[in-house]
Amino acid sequence: MDYFPASYAESRAWFLQNIERLRAKWPVFQPGQHTLSNHPDLSIDWLWAEPHKKEHLVLVSTAQHGIEGYVGTAMLKIFIEEFAPLLDPETTGLLLVHTINPWGMQHNCKVNENGVDLNRNFDFDEKFDPAINPEFRQIDYLITPGRPVRHPAWETISFWGRVLRALVSSGQAVVSRAALLGQHHTPEGFFYGGTKFEESTELLIGLYRQALEEYPSLIQTDIHTGYGPRYQMSILLPPPDPLSSAQAREKYGYPLVQTINPQEFYAISGDMGEYTYRLRDAHFPRRQLSSTGFEFGTFGESLLARIRSLKAMTLENQLRRHGASSESAAAAVRHEFRELYYPAEPRWRQKALADGRQAFKGILSAHHLIGG
């Protein structure tokens, strides 16, 4: 494996082997594993590396949206090889989580084994309110056509017809809000957040609780792909973060920072980063927390690029639910979906590595965990 793995299995084998290089440096080295209850061949793996004196914890997690975990692994590799050696094992611990959603990574999906989008499943106090996002039903015909995928040319014409209808009758703002917010009422639609905590969610909440109990200061990064400019990764801030995006740009010395709100990014209900702030505020109010997402854009930000993303998501959901009329139609859907979350282009991958390095360096030095 260079930086970018070819499969979940390759990625997992790499992780289990390469965390070993951290064993000698930290006083306590404790790998953990959770096997999915209905998929004994798939697991979430993590490492606690504990310092002598628990002052800071650096937390990196990947593949909450399965297929986004390929780039996640590249970031873990950069972190383990280039940044972990610079940290002080006297005072700084690590929690590295490999694949929050192993089923999704194995099958090149965003959702998990139950069709749930895990970044819409972290609803505080388990309030999975079916009333949120009523606008979703207005555009149901656009994103959940409820039939097998047909020939790519046919699907393109059909999708554009539906998009134009949606833009005219509902407007662009409603379409993007309804599509991206998340919902708890239509299991066959996408960005479905479920009606209870998923297995991965419960596990992660347990790890976050332990982290907040044991460490005064947490620096958290979760890795995502698919949104934003193609050749510039965005650092995302959950809405409860006290920094404005302009302040964070300055503090982290990083050119693009966005807060997860409708003005700068888009609104999300049930976001994991926001959950950790809520958990901290409710039960660990004296803990310092800084939570960021790395979001690697792929198709770009123009209206056309956004429509192309929506089409790729719609067809992938349709394929998973209803199959396709031919193997070539299915292959075209899978290829486009993969390009949306894991682009093959070498130039894109090189820039992703460079942006990841710059962001880790900026965040870790802003928190005085490595030399500036």
Ligand SMILES: [Zn+2]
């Ligand atoms: Zn994501």
